[in-house]
Amino acid sequence: MRTIKGAEITEAVAKLAIEKAYKIGDEILRGFEWSLENEKSEAGREIIRQLQENAKIAADGVVPYCQDTGMAVFFVEVGQDLKIDGDLEESIQEGIRRGYIDGYLRKSVYKDPLRRVNTSDNTPAIIHYQIVKGDKLKITFGAKGGGSENMSRLAMLKPSDGIEGVKNFVIETVSIGGANACPPLVLGVGIGGNFEKCAILAKKAALRSLEVRNPDPFYAELEEELKEKCNALGIGPMGLGGTVTVLGVNIEVFACHLVALPVAVNINCHAARHGEIIL
Amino acid sequence: MAEYRLTAPLKDEDVVKLKIGDKVLLSGTIYTARDAAHKRVVELLDKGEKPPFEIKGSVIYYVGPTPPRPGMVIGAAGPTTAVRMDAYAPRLMKEGMKAMIAKGKRNDSVKNAMVEYKVVYFGATGGAGALINKCIKKAEVVAFEDLGPEAVRKLEVEDFPLIVVGDSFGGDLYIEGRKKWQKAG
Structure with a gap:
């Protein structure tokens, strides 16, 4: 049976969280190009040009694209033939904790919806699990702005x-x-x-x-x-x-x-x- | 649509020349505040106590930045959605606040108060956190440090690119801009 260590999952999640805060998707950059061609308002095109410039600055990895670096959401597909050496849930949460602290990302999660105290490490992430065939672990991540x-x-x-x-x-x-x-x-x-x-x-x-x-x-x-x-x-x-x-x-x-x-x-x-x- | 360079704090004569769609490059001293800070400032004012910064003439930026890296003054610092501050904004206008920087539509009580107290609402580009970071030369927490990203910061800005999205005559670019480009049918 194939085995993955919890630490390996943590490291991969932290890296992904940091990367996505700084480097905007190529599909979005192509979307901006499409927008410049299709936007008829000059003020609108000016906004798109600012977003392109913003993406360029953020890609240097020093300042995130947006200050709302989001609440983390995951879709996790766990292969039924895979053994996880460690606690899967905690390995993912630790990845978010590390990514948001080490990556200088904003901690935007409150512990309780009515008593509103920041957890200070952007956890907990919201995680949806699915058991699937095979021996792989597929993690889809979103950093969803509020x-x-x-x-x-x-x-x-x-x-x-x-x-x-x-x-x-x-x-x-x-x-x-x-x-x-x-x-x-x-x-x-x-x-x-x-x-x-x-x-x-x-x-x-x-x-x-x-x-x-x-x-x-x-x-x-x-x-x-x-x-x-x-x-x-x-x-x-x-x-x-x-x-x-x-x-x-x-x-x-x-x-x-x-x-x-x-x-x-x-x-x-x-x-x-x-x-x-x-x- | 005109283009202006303005320096904060602002006066009535700065505000009344602005119309929706005008472009502004703003320099000078502005303050940051979001939901929790607004709530506390309004509570202080209602108790007759002194607010932690000079509200008369002030420009308030609705932003919760990312933490700065060592050697930087601030992190990504784009605007947040304004509507959450609608409950508090008229009270600050009454105390002499002259402008708000944020993104998104405002309610009628805010728009009416903007006419009554001669206040302008500037739109900054939402999500352009890295670009706006370059316009911020100094940042210092001046109140409510316990609020973390929501603490009140005093910022020195240089040529912060803004668009007038609400003017002191009741103009609303979110309504007028959309009317112009909406396709019939």
């Missing part, structure tokens, strides 16, 4: 609301909160499942590359249509007006109850920090 997370929404639609209801809910969510969520945005949309599954689908979608379309052509087309419709809202870069509001729309779907049509929109800002490691 401003964009606050603008996210979920609705339990009626089946009769249909695809139009889903489209309207996504567009309405961007219309209400898009300006506050640091556009241009990456939208993670979950459709189906039940109440909590739908939110998790949306989070998974928000942590997918904006250049990867849903493998089902029906949903891939819906992703493109929603992108176009959100960009027609006029919100623009930083909400100051313009023709580029979203860089991409990612949809994840799951089976659902015959009376249900849940939909969730998890908004990601233009940093859209995510990364993946396989151990």
